[in-house]
Amino acid sequence: MKKLDRSFYERDTLVVAQELLGKYIVHKIKGKELIARIVETEAYKGPVDKAAHSYQNRRTPRTEVMFGPPGHAYVYLIYGMYLCMNIVTEEEGMPCAVLLRAAEPVEGLDEMAQLRFNKTYKQLTRSQKINLTNGPGKLAMALNITREDNGLDLCAEKMFICESDSDSNFFIGRGKRINIDYAEEAADYLWRFYIKNNPYISKVKE
């Protein structure tokens, strides 16, 4: 598997969000590799996007990493309990990112099961296996992503994204982003992307 380099991320956020589908996120943890296949993403284009934390280039301690170079992790706490994993995109100074919303567990299944449910993978119910990484907070928990990972360079060794060498044969679905009702007209942008018919995409309320 070949690691993506910085030029992959230094492009339009909508393109990066779509092209991240089917790629593998790898997190090295205590000599083990936790690996999951990305199946759902959302684009956040700060300068023009009312849904983004960095809307109108709002620069605060939290949004600072999005102003930095692409290919870094933007990790933040949401609802007081869960972390969301994003990847900074576009050129330095453009506060944009892609939220990783869901993935398909590939390697390190026992570690993920432990992190999510404090069980071995074998002990999980069918429902729990599906629920390991099918939402942004769940994904971050299963991959052991923490606040310390905020700002981490994803072109380095600890955590990175790899090309899929197989299974890049899928259709991409597109829809409105989730839980951004406050964002007025931006709430209707079709900036959420997912692999059609993949069982690990997040639950969407109708």
Add this chain to the structure above:
DNA sequence: AAAATGATCAAG
């Protein structure tokens, strides 16, 4: 349907 839970940020 609603609780859990705490950082964040703009207003006062």
Add this chain to the structure above:
DNA sequence: TTGATCATTTTA
């Protein structure tokens, strides 16, 4: 300093 808000998940 305060308090509303929140790119969610779980439980009931």
